[in-house]
Amino acid sequence: QVQLVQSGAEVMKPGASVKLSCTASGYRFTTFLIHWVRQAPGQGLEWMGEIKPYGGATKFAEKYLGRMTMTRDTSTNTVYMELNSLRPEDTAMYYCARVHLFGYQDHWGQGTLVTVSS
Amino acid sequence: EIVLTQSPGTLSLSPGDRATLSCRAGQTIGKNYLAWYQQKPGQAPRLLISGTSNRATDIPDRFSGSGSGTDFTLTISRLEPEDFAVYYCQQYDTSPLTFGQGTRLEIK
Numbered sequence: 756q757v758q759l760v761q762s763g764a765e766v767m768k769p770g771a772s773v774k775l776s777c778t779a780s781g782y783r784f785t786t787f788l789i790h791w792v793r794q795a796p797g798q799g800l801e802w803m804g805e806i807k808p809y810g811g812a813t814k815f816a817e818k819y820l821g822r823m824t825m826t827r828d829t830s831t832n833t834v835y836m837e838l839n840s841l842r843p844e845d846t847a848m849y850y851c852a853r854v855h856l857f858g859y860q861d862h863w864g865q866g867t868l869v870t871v872s873s
Numbered sequence: 874e875i876v877l878t879q880s881p882g883t884l885s886l887s888p889g890d891r892a893t894l895s896c897r898a899g900q901t902i903g904k905n906y907l908a909w910y911q912q913k914p915g916q917a918p919r920l921l922i923s924g925t926s927n928r929a930t931d932i933p934d935r936f937s938g939s940g941s942g943t944d945f946t947l948t949i950s951r952l953e954p955e956d957f958a959v960y961y962c963q964q965y966d967t968s969p970l971t972f973g974q975g976t977r978l979e980i981k
Contacts, residue, residue, distance in 0.1 A: 800918065
């Protein structure tokens with residue numbers, strides 16, 4: 756079955772960088788895009804960007820341009836998301852999600868909580 | 874970007890009731906590329922509906938979606954206790970993908 760397993764919770768200082776991972780299994784990794792979606796405490800869902808595992812092409816929401824990087828390792832079926840210059844308002848649950856060929860997220864990781872605090 | 878507005882913000886109903894959740898878009902969503910997700914506390918979102926009206930795998934048939942253009946609806950025909958959660962609509966027609974702010978379905 757399709758599974759996305761994300762790395763564990765992180766506590767970071769303002770100004771630092773965090774790198775999260777998302778390891779996929781149960782399907783052909785290079786066939787489907789991966790999205791990153793975040794959710795601040797008590798808030799809604801926000802799309803951050805996407806990576807195409809085949810070739811590594813990326814697309815970002817405008818607010819994350821220049822501050823977010825996504826990479827992938829096809830040997831381990833893992834995608835990475837790095838967010839730089841962290842601020843307290845980046846405190847959120849970060850989800851990776853597999854993207855169906857038509858563009859919606861059909862399987863989600865369990866989420867990684869990132870807390871940014873001095 | 875396409876702004877999605879969900880209403881009501883909170884819906885208080887009882888098990889067995891019918892729930893009607895609305896999602897209105899600031900501009901036309903092409904190809905009916907509108908999805909609905911359910912999120913329970915402490916859990917990741919779960920896909921319910923894609924393409925406006927197509928139930929995802931293992932989603933009970935009491936969940937149905939309808940609509941077109943700018944107005945979309947998620948209907949739960951007869952609420953079960955496990956249906957009380959937050960529901961989000963999402964458009965995936967135009968980048969950036971956008972979500973509505975959510976409707977909280979609570980037990981009355």
